[in-house]
Amino acid sequence: MRLSDSIEQFIKELLSQESTEVELKRNELAEYFGCAPSQINYVLATRFSPDHGYLTESRRGGGGYIRIVRVVKSGSQRLMYLVNDRIGDSLGEEECLRLISQLKEQMIVTADEAALMASAVSTRALSVPVPDVLKDAMRAKMMKSMLMTIASRNRS
Amino acid sequence: MRLSDSIEQFIKELLSQESTEVELKRNELAEYFGCAPSQINYVLATRFSPDHGYLTESRRGGGGYIRIVRVVKSGSQRLMYLVNDRIGDSLGEEECLRLISQLKEQMIVTADEAALMASAVSTRALSVPVPDVLKDAMRAKMMKSMLMTIASRNRS
DNA sequence: ACTCAATAGGTCAAAGAAAGTCAGACGTCT
DNA sequence: AGACGTCTGACTTTCTTTGACCTATTGAGT
Numbered sequence: 242m243r244l245s246d247s248i249e250q251f252i253k254e255l256l257s258q259e260s261t262e263v264e265l266k267r268n269e270l271a272e273y274f275g276c277a278p279s280q281i282n283y284v285l286a287t288r289f290s291p292d293h294g295y296l297t298e299s300r301r302g303g304g305g306y307i308r309i310v311r312v313v314k315s316g317s318q319r320l321m322y323l324v325n326d327r328i329g330d331s332l333g334e335e336e337c338l339r340l341i342s343q344l345k346e347q348m349i350v351t352a353d354e355a356a357l358m359a360s361a362v363s364t365r366a367l368s369v370p371v372p373d374v375l376k377d378a379m380r381a382k383m384m385k386s387m388l389m390t391i392a393s394r395n396r397s
Numbered sequence: 398m399r400l401s402d403s404i405e406q407f408i409k410e411l412l413s414q415e416s417t418e419v420e421l422k423r424n425e426l427a428e429y430f431g432c433a434p435s436q437i438n439y440v441l442a443t444r445f446s447p448d449h450g451y452l453t454e455s456r457r458g459g460g461g462y463i464r465i466v467r468v469v470k471s472g473s474q475r476l477m478y479l480v481n482d483r484i485g486d487s488l489g490e491e492e493c494l495r496l497i498s499q500l501k502e503q504m505i506v507t508a509d510e511a512a513l514m515a516s517a518v519s520t521r522a523l524s525v526p527v528p529d530v531l532k533d534a535m536r537a538k539m540m541k542s543m544l545m546t547i548a549s550r551n552r553s
Numbered sequence: 554a555c556t557c558a559a560t561a562g563g564t565c566a567a568a569g570a571a572a573g574t575c576a577g578a579c580g581t582c583t
Numbered sequence: 584a585g586a587c588g589t590c591t592g593a594c595t596t597t598c599t600t601t602g603a604c605c606t607a608t609t610g611a612g613t
Contacts (some may be wrong), residue, residue, distance in 0.1 A: 246482045268574055278592045284572065285590085291521060302598025304399035305571040317511055356546050357510060361517040366542035375599065378525045379535075386522035390512045401599065423562055433601045438563065443598085458608025461561040491597085 248274055248284045252309060261311045267299075281307070291389050312393040321347060321394040324385050332381040333376070337362045341382070350391060358387055404430055406441045408465060417467045423455075437463070448483070448496070450475075450503050472505040476548040480541050487530070488537040495516045496540070506547060514543055 248270070255263045271278040282353065289295040289309055299307040310362040332340075338359055360366060362380045404426070413418045424462075427434040444467055445451040455463040470478075479496065494515055500510040516522060518536045 243589075268570090278572075279574080279592080280590060283589070299572060299597075301570085301572040303570045303600075304402075305598075308570075310414060311491060319604070353547075353550060354510065354513060356550070357543055358512055358543040359540050360546040361446075361514075363542055364538040367535060368538060369531050371531055371535075375525050375527055379527075382524060383517050383522040385518040386519055387513055390516040391509075394512070399599075425561090434562075435564080435602080436600060439599070456560060456608075457560085457562040457606070459560050459610075461608075463562075 244274065244276060244282050245287065248281065249288045252284070252289070256309070256311050264308045266305075267307055277371065283337065283366050285309070291386070296389065296393055310393055312389060317349070317392040319344075319347065320388050322386050324392075328381050328384055328388075330381055332379040332384060334362060334364055334380065335379050337380055337384060354391070358384075361387070398433060400430065400436065401440050401443065401501050404437065405444045408440070412465070412467055415470060418464065420462050420464045422461070423463055428515075440450075441465070449499055450525070472503075473548050475500075475503065475505055480544050483539055484537050486537055487533040488540060489533055490518060490520055490536065493536050493540060510547070514540075517543070 251274075252263065252265075252368075253264075267278050267281045270281055272282070285297055285307070289297060294311045294312045295357075296312060297307060297311075299305065328340075341350075341355050341358050344350045345352060350358070362383055367376050367379070407430075408419065411421070423434050423437050426437055430436070441453055441463070447468075450468050450470070452466045452468055453463060454466075455461065455480060459504075475480075483496070497506075497511050497514050500506045501508055506514070518539055523532050523535070
């Protein structure tokens with residue numbers, strides 16, 4: 242069995258026990274598996290990325306940690322559809338706004354959240370000297386990122 | 398648990414009991430936590446700065462003290478300060494996250510909104526081939542745009 | 554008034570603690 | 584052998600903690 246797979250298993254084990262969130266120490270985990278600490282980052286990058294349905298945050302320095310959150314897909318098929326299929330690599334402002342207003346209508350996001358999202362992807366917010374092609378690429382990523390975040394709460 | 402966090406909690410405990418202001422002795426507090434007195438300054442600098450919504454004053458010499466005052470500003474005042482003064486033309490990711498978490502702590506935005514904002518300015522969301530300088534310029538604009546949106550609703 | 558010692562807080566740099574990054578070595582399929 | 588996935592180690596960045604030295608205030612003794 243591959244080391245990466247073992248670590249992946251181990252973390253998923255923890256996640257299944259401790260609900261949807263787990264916090265761990267990179268060095269301890271590396272010690273436990275007798276590997277380089279950076280191996281943990283590799284596992285996170287290749288198996289617990291947002292694309293895989295996970296979010297991670299961390300802190301350095303004394304008392305540092307890594308937290309992994311499993312995004313629950315059940316309550317939000319619509320969102321995951323948007324993230325995985327609907328939104329591609331590029332999204333214009335108009336289309337962003339259309340999507341956002343649909344989400345609002347379907348009561349998947351509140352009016353306040355919709356306004357927040359719209360202001361983030363607005364032309365005004367992105368008015369820096371960068372080609373439009375790249376801005377639209379960025380909009381796509383921002384939308385996905387925000388939708389993932391929304392999907393990760395709200396397991397109602 | 399981190400020492401800094403314990404001290405922070407301790408002070409906030411005092412503040413919640415004694416209204417909006419608390420006065421303490423640096424050396425006594427350090428003794429109580431068994432740490433170097435300068436540790437107290439570190440906690441003040443990293444957790445009770447004006448950005449965090451606190452002011453501190455102090456006196457040296459006999460009968461010296463440190464006073465910590467929680468500044469009670471309305472949400473929209475705080476937001477306007479951020480938009481007009483605090484955030485300039487450029488803002489790194491770390492600083493964005495710090496500001497956002499402060500807004501959450503001050504209950505000016507909800508946890509959900511904070512998460513949404515954080516995901517919008519994240520490295521992940523902006524991972525397109527654009528120089529970092531421009532990304533930080535964009536972050537500044539996005540933050541302002543989002544904060545304005547928040548301010549324009551409930552002017553409480 | 555002046556000086557000096559005691560008291561109390563401030564500053565800063567260096568050490569320590571954790572996590573992040575990335576290039577390159579190593580493996581394992583085809 | 585080549586391509587792709589895995590793993591490591593050296594170096595970096597961020598956050599925390601401490602200690603040595605500095606500055607301000609007070610008060611007692613002259």
